[in-house]
Amino acid sequence: LATAVYYVTSAYDGPLLLAVVVALFLVAAAGRLHAAVVIAALCLLGTALGTIRGNGDVNQVALFMLTGWFVAMITLGGLRHSHLARARETEERAAAQERLRIARELHDVVGHHLSLINVQSTAALRRLTKDPAAGADQATEALGAVKDASREALRELRATLGVLREAGEAAPTAPAPGLGRLGELTDAAGAAGLAVTVHRTGDTGPLPVEADLAAYRIVQESLTNVARHARATRADIHLDGVGCRLTVTVTDDGRGPAADPARTGPPGSGITGMRERARALGGDLTAGPAPGGGFSVRATLPLARTTATEEPRR
Template sequence: MVTGAGLRRRLPRGRVADATLACAVFLPVALGSLWSLLGPRHEPWAVTAVGWALITGACGALYWARRAPVAVAAFVLAATAAYYLSSDYDGPLLLVFIVALYVVAATGHQRAAPLLAAVALVGTAAGTLGGNHDVNGVALFMLAGWLVATVALGRLRHGRLAFAREAEQRAATEERLRIARELHDVVGHHISLINVQSAAALRRLRKDPEGGAERADAALDAIKQSSKEALRELRATLGVLRQADEAAPTAPVPGLDRLGDLVDAARLAGLQVRVRTSGETGPLPTEVDLAAYRIVQESLTNVARHAHAGTVTVHVAHAPGQVTVEITDDGRGPTAGPGSGISGMRERARALGGELTAGPAPGRGFTVRARLPYRNGVPTPS
């Protein structure tokens, strides 16, 4: 069974589509005008030849309808008027103008489409008043309905295409922001720890060139582990940008079950980290688990870089339908700095229908608190 998307992929595109449109319209118009060649003669053959030239020219102009819709519609209207004024055979050439008018409206020319329709209607009415008995009042009324419907359908098509483009752009923007948050959290966290640990190793070597190498060994080992972990998570994150024929990443999505890794890395950076868990623990939805992990990760990174703190407390509270993470340090000031990522953490919480607050803790330090709700194992939509 062919789906709508599959059918759209099979339809002709570009110049082939333009040529197909012109030929598809020419076929019924030519069939409807054959009686001017095969039927009784009502006009000289020269006039009939001019009429067929106008038919061919009007249908052929549709080849350029998408590139110059207003000019093509105006030309088709003029050719149609010349045909009906000169020929005694009333063929279906008006169909070409209807198609050209639809293209004008569908391509977003909101003023030109009604104007062309009005010119066509006024011209037909003038011909009727001038003695053309082939078009009476009923036919004129029906023509007005056809023209209005054509313009309306073209505008509807233009609106749907514009909405689809906006939805695609919005989805692309949201995907870029999501990838940017992941890269910021993964790279920023590990690079910050590497920076802190390498600075500590340098200080030890400079203070004690002879014996500092042994004490710097732990920091260098931590740098190695942090860089290895950064590369692993970076490969997993960039997996969303892989092509369809490439192997997908097999590493599991990080969650609160890996909170110990974050604590160990922060301790190697010189922080004393205490972890408290309350409530009945259980499996969390993947999106909630990842968001909680990233918020703790980014908060510990900010403490290591900006807070000048010695102790950090991480509290994970489980409750029915939600999980709350709270990170509090005893630093001398706020953990926010240039590129601190607090806005990214807040976006993560809001995307799940939750909230995140960040501000000074009572007395001293800084607190980040995020509430992440979910329902029946599914994150609550924002």
């Protein structure tokens, strides 16, 4: 408006039209494309009316060039807005994925060990209440398992929270959990009264770090669900490596969803988290009643094998 008033009332020319051009770019870059088009149209209309009424400073050629400038500025501003919007969307999506990854890690680590602590402490309390004299030794053993599980939970929790460290802080040096530590899971489950057997067929190692961690967490969460919900006495872990694919299957002999109301509802965050882990690697996971009774979790993970001369990714 100030530029229009100046050109109408002043007899002196000046580069004030550059301010209109810059304003059109800024308005379009802010995402106000309709407003930029309206402003440009009003400017062109006013200039055209001045030319028609005999203003010799702006002829038809100059009016055409001015139109091109306005269109170019609005286009560049719109492209700038689109670029910034895509950058913000990419950043927000990356932040959401990182939050999901951290939440998944915390759920797997804390949920697994707290479930074992709950089972062992409940067993110890029941034994002491039922027969304080005879149950003392069994309660002591259960409390020892609680101590080990809590120590392991704290260790893994510190490693997981390392991703939230302050800038400049040293990165955690502990290796990521993998199937090489499967014995720790089976020992912990055994201390909770669950007999776990591991069956390996085909080529099950070495695995890429991402697949190794995903397989470990899937087994960990599956055993957690067995201890919390299945009322099972036995669980079987099958690891089958064929080509560039690893199949992880965990079955139990407990009460399946059809018989146990606690497992009839929609999948909880544990099964959802396991499925997200598998899909993040391009695989898939299914969970449901096993044909012979109990519950079964089956995950298929694609692999990119590491060779003897390659360093595994960290």
